[in-house]
Amino acid sequence: MSFWKRLFTGVETTTDSDSVYDRIVFSTNREIDLYELEELCDAVGWSRRPLRKVKKAIEHSFCVVSMYNQSNDFKHLIGFARATSDHAFNATIWDVVVHPEYQGKGMGKALMEKIIDELRAEDISNITLFADPHVVDFYRRLGFVADPEGIRGMFWYPE
Amino acid sequence: MSFWKRLFTGVETTTDSDSVYDRIVFSTNREIDLYELEELCDAVGWSRRPLRKVKKAIEHSFCVVSMYNQSNDFKHLIGFARATSDHAFNATIWDVVVHPEYQGKGMGKALMEKIIDELRAEDISNITLFADPHVVDFYRRLGFVADPEGIRGMFWYPE
Numbered sequence: 001m002s003f004w005k006r007l008f009t010g011v012e013t014t015t016d017s018d019s020v021y022d023r024i025v026f027s028t029n030r031e032i033d034l035y036e037l038e039e040l041c042d043a044v045g046w047s048r049r050p051l052r053k054v055k056k057a058i059e060h061s062f063c064v065v066s067m068y069n070q071s072n073d074f075k076h077l078i079g080f081a082r083a084t085s086d087h088a089f090n091a092t093i094w095d096v097v098v099h100p101e102y103q104g105k106g107m108g109k110a111l112m113e114k115i116i117d118e119l120r121a122e123d124i125s126n127i128t129l130f131a132d133p134h135v136v137d138f139y140r141r142l143g144f145v146a147d148p149e150g151i152r153g154m155f156w157y158p159e
Numbered sequence: 160m161s162f163w164k165r166l167f168t169g170v171e172t173t174t175d176s177d178s179v180y181d182r183i184v185f186s187t188n189r190e191i192d193l194y195e196l197e198e199l200c201d202a203v204g205w206s207r208r209p210l211r212k213v214k215k216a217i218e219h220s221f222c223v224v225s226m227y228n229q230s231n232d233f234k235h236l237i238g239f240a241r242a243t244s245d246h247a248f249n250a251t252i253w254d255v256v257v258h259p260e261y262q263g264k265g266m267g268k269a270l271m272e273k274i275i276d277e278l279r280a281e282d283i284s285n286i287t288l289f290a291d292p293h294v295v296d297f298y299r300r301l302g303f304v305a306d307p308e309g310i311r312g313m314f315w316y317p318e
Contacts, residue, residue: 133309150292153312
């Protein structure tokens with residue numbers, strides 16, 4: 001069984017290739033330490049958001065995936081993603097973040113594959129996101145298509 | 160007070176310019192006649208979707224706006240839009256539809272302005288949507304921007 005296959009079946013696993021992390025585990029539990037999440041977002045340079053609103057957003061997300069590096073009894077949040085949805089047709093993935101120390105090691109791919117698996121398991125057929133320019137190719141490699149059939153992502157700004 | 164201003168303050172109004180409709184009223188009630196909604200979607204040529212899933216999607220949308228033409232005691236569904244959201248930061252508008260007989264009369268604009276108002280009233284700052292090519296300019300005129308700062312809308316397809 002491949003590394004990723006093992007990862008996705010929930011078996012904790014140790015990689016041989018990199019000593020930075022011991023065991024990567026995923027959780028869909030939304031009882032997340034908000035301070036730890038804020039630290040993770042700080043690490044990638046995101047603007048701070050009120051924790052009260054972050055809590056509300058997590059509560060009302062359809063799907064939340066946290067990625068941890070677990071070492072002995074200690075687990076450290078190294079990645080996060082969440083999706084809004086109508087629970088029937090569409091989902092939109094937001095707030096995809098991987099700690100800089102864990103980037104470039106397939107962790108973002110693993111995180112995204114996990115949230116896609118979760119959404120597919122709930123029979124969501126239309127999985128969407130809005131990608132910053134520097135991550136468009138990353139999402140392309142995961143099977144996302146930009147502007148399919150000319151469909152454009154649009155954001156409202158007050159006139 | 161302008162026509163639209165009156166419309167949005169909830170006062171039923173009669174337009175002078177077109178006898179097709181008498182009074183346009185909006186509702187955010189999600190107790191919608193699903194058969195009437197299906198008829199409306201049929202009228203614009205959308206593929207049929209299982210009503211069970213449509214019901215679920217409406218139940219789990221953050222915001223639902225129906226637009227009716229009311230004449231005496233009878234009201235007829237002529238437009239619809241809904242939005243998913245995390246209730247805190249982001250919303251995505253889906254399923255915007257206006258009956259062909261009412262297109263080109265400002266009804267789509269009224270419908271969109273109503274759902275934007277609803278989302279803004281809930282303090283949602285990031286209002287997004289995915290626009291088919293032929294309606295990109297329509298949304299632009301409402302204040303939506305395509306691919307701001309190079310952000311791309313992406314859709315996942317199985318690899």
